[in-house]
Amino acid sequence: MHLDWTALGRVAAVSIGATATVVVVFALGVLGLARLEGTRAQQGGTSALGLTQATLCFLACAAVVGYGIYLIVPPLHSWRVFH
Template sequence: MQLDWTALGQVAGVSIGVTVAVVVVFALGVLGLARFEGAREEAGGTSALGLTQAGLCFLACAGVVAYGIYLIVPQFH
């Protein structure tokens, strides 16, 4: 049995990179929610920018998760 170490390294590298990217995007979404809550508590108003940031970040995370499930489940192909 031959093992293609280059391919294994590429898969590991992409997996680690995507994982870090999803964590960073999720953290930016939480930051957007914090900005939204902070603006609401301080001025009594709302911050549309913080809510938009959170929504886009969480939507991107959900898209990555959905794509991963699509790749894993063969019935979706």
């Protein structure tokens, strides 16, 4: 049995990079929620920037999770939205 160590290293590097990116984006979403709550506590209003940041970050994380599920589940590959 022959292992292509270069390909294995590339897969490992991409997975570590993707995981780190998703974690950072999720943390930025939590930061946006904290900014939103901090503005509510101090001023009684809402922070549009915090809400927008949290929404965009959590949507990006959901898109990555959805794409991962799409890649894992083979029956989804034959289903296409755009014919």
